[in-house]
Amino acid sequence: MIRFIDERWADILFRSYQHGSLVIQSLILATLIGVGIAVLVTTYRGLSPAANAISAVGLTIPSFALLGLLLPFTGIGVVPSVIAVTFYAVLPILRNAVVGLQSVDGGIIESARGQGMNAMTIFWRVRLPLAWPVIMTGIRVSAQMSMGVAAIAAYVLGPGLGPYIFTGLSTVGGANALNYAVVGTVGIIVVALLLDALLVLFARLTTSKGIRA
Amino acid sequence: MTENHTDTGAQIELIDVVKRYPGQENAAVDDLSLTVPAGETVMFVGPSGCGKTTSLKMINRLIEPTSGQILIDGEDVTTKDATELRRSIGYVIQGGGLMPHMTVAENIGLVPGLLKWEKRRTRDRADELLDMVGLDPSTYRDRYPRELSGGQQQRVGVARGLAADPPVILMDEPFGAVDPITRQRLQDELMNIQAELHKTIVCVTHDIDEAIKLGDRILILKQGGRIAQYDTPEQILSAPSDDFAADFVGSGSKLKQLSLLRVRDLELVRPVTCRVGEDVDEVVARAEEAGEQSVIILDERDRPLEWVFLRTLRRHSTVTDPERELHTVVDHRSTLADALDSMLVSSHGGAMVTEGGRYIGVISYDTVTEHIRSAQNGES
Numbered sequence A: 001m002i003r004f005i006d007e008r009w010a011d012i013l014f015r016s017y018q019h020g021s022l023v024i025q026s027l028i029l030a031t032l033i034g035v036g037i038a039v040l041v042t043t044y045r046g047l048s049p050a051a052n053a054i055s056a057v058g059l060t061i062p063s064f065a066l067l068g069l070l071l072p073f074t075g076i077g078v079v080p081s082v083i084a085v086t087f088y089a090v091l092p093i094l095r096n097a098v099v100g101l102q103s104v105d106g107g108i109i110e111s112a113r114g115q116g117m118n119a120m121t122i123f124w125r126v127r128l129p130l131a132w133p134v135i136m137t138g139i140r141v142s143a144q145m146s147m148g149v150a151a152i153a154a155y156v157l158g159p160g161l162g163p164y165i166f167t168g169l170s171t172v173g174g175a176n177a178l179n180y181a182v183v184g185t186v187g188i189i190v191v192a193l194l195l196d197a198l199l200v201l202f203a204r205l206t207t208s209k210g211i212r213a
Numbered sequence B: 001m002t003e004n005h006t007d008t009g010a011q012i013e014l015i016d017v018v019k020r021y022p023g024q025e026n027a028a029v030d031d032l033s034l035t036v037p038a039g040e041t042v043m044f045v046g047p048s049g050c051g052k053t054t055s056l057k058m059i060n061r062l063i064e065p066t067s068g069q070i071l072i073d074g075e076d077v078t079t080k081d082a083t084e085l086r087r088s089i090g091y092v093i094q095g096g097g098l099m100p101h102m103t104v105a106e107n108i109g110l111v112p113g114l115l116k117w118e119k120r121r122t123r124d125r126a127d128e129l130l131d132m133v134g135l136d137p138s139t140y141r142d143r144y145p146r147e148l149s150g151g152q153q154q155r156v157g158v159a160r161g162l163a164a165d166p167p168v169i170l171m172d173e174p175f176g177a178v179d180p181i182t183r184q185r186l187q188d189e190l191m192n193i194q195a196e197l198h199k200t201i202v203c204v205t206h207d208i209d210e211a212i213k214l215g216d217r218i219l220i221l222k223q224g225g226r227i228a229q230y231d232t233p234e235q236i237l238s239a240p241s242d243d244f245a246a247d248f249v250g251s252g253s254k255l256k257q258l259s260l261l262r263v264r265d266l267e268l269v270r271p272v273t274c275r276v277g278e279d280v281d282e283v284v285a286r287a288e289e290a291g292e293q294s295v296i297i298l299d300e301r302d303r304p305l306e307w308v309f310l311r312t313l314r315r316h317s318t319v320t321d322p323e324r325e326l327h328t329v330v331d332h333r334s335t336l337a338d339a340l341d342s343m344l345v346s347s348h349g350g351a352m353v354t355e356g357g358r359y360i361g362v363i364s365y366d367t368v369t370e371h372i373r374s375a376q377n378g379e380s
Ligand SMILES: Nc1ncnc2c1ncn2[C@@H]1O[C@H](COP(=O)(O)OP(=O)(O)OP(=O)(O)O)[C@@H](O)[C@H]1O
Pocket: B021, B022, B024, B028, B046, B047, B048, B049, B050, B051, B052, B053, B054, B055
């Protein structure tokens, strides 16, 4: 095992970096999309059931199937990976953003209106900051989920730690099968823990001390 | 609040204002016409659901009237952009309505910020206002609302309403959520601020005593925002226009007259005072010469610290700061009703009186009862 790692040190690091980078890029996209849709949904209440339905159905689509659907359109490469990971990452963020934005106390919004804030200012300076801790929780859930999705995406499309796991699984009994599977899995867990720690730190820095738990 | 002054407030006029909420048969406010003179405080009272809040919120267009006109300083409020309008009207609500994610200074600086004041000016203004509402700026400016007591949050709410120096201030049950002692303090502070600033204040309250104490005029509303009576507190107490108004003011209007009389209208007595650090023997000698059993301790800025019996004072050789919270202090603008309240917790048969925080004398229980007796004799 040690020799296995020693021989592929650079490759493992590089794949870990690819994996993390794929997830982070997708998360950023997913946050923009998720919060954006949440704003629409909470502004026009009629849209709310539709959004709930989509996020419920969306989570039931197996990621392999989604990748299969995407392949004819996007071909192989980073783009379909990002699309697939983002697709799943949006769902928890969307759900939390809707809950977070809806739970902002109406009295506070009215107080803000009464001071002379317009709708735009109220969104940026009141609703978003107050909903932020809940949205951040959604982002953390998304990040963990995306780690797994990214592994599957990578099996089909190339980059990241995914191929290690699948190489291991497909050569069961072979010389390095166990090594591949273990290094791939543990690698993903390590990247996931690192990213979560980063997100916790980020949440602390971006949440007002007045509403921190 | 009738001293000579220049008003910084603006006149508010409601003309045939109607508000009908969708899907409701009866209008919440039905044809309300009313003039609030510049620089006066008008209190809206009436039973729950009679349309007080609705009427108030139509002034800053948080609620749009169904018909009718509202003029501030002669200008129709609907001709202005609603958010611009609200920046020129202070708005104070129950509990303060503070933004939980902003510090005290940021909350107070909200409207100045929207008006694009310079950062420095906004900051100085926040400090100035904290001072005005009795909170030490260096202690409180960087705190968050959840780190304040209910009364302190309410003070900050008042400060925020005053921040951009608006001519008109709307208040919806501003002191409804605090305990009676804090409420009395907050009322006193508001009276002091208003005596200085002469804003036009429209204030909704459930508490007729608060209305009598704070209002230059009182508006008593019936269901549907119909006026039962609109008059000075004196007139409302002595000549209620109908049974509804009389019922609302309630029985014991003799006692309520106590809310019309201010401490400063009566004569104060001046017991012996002393300061922290003075030699106790000297102080005791002075008090005994004056034939008194107790003295009042002041700090270096003339604020009263405690009213102590000589035997308590003798426990130390120099006068020390007792560092207790005082409950037997009233402002010289307080009502006799408040003063009597304070006296109930005093063991000296009186309450210390301050003007702008500085001690000016003592109002004694005997003075108050003597005054009531002579007033009654005068009436009968
Ligand atoms: N947003 C609304 N939609 C429908 N009806 C409303 C709305 N707001 C108030 N009302 C109704 O209008 C009437 C007046 O309400 P308003 O809030 O002005 O009363 P209020 O005098 O402030 O009462 P309270 O003393 O309980 O605060 C009530 O009958 C109330 O039910």
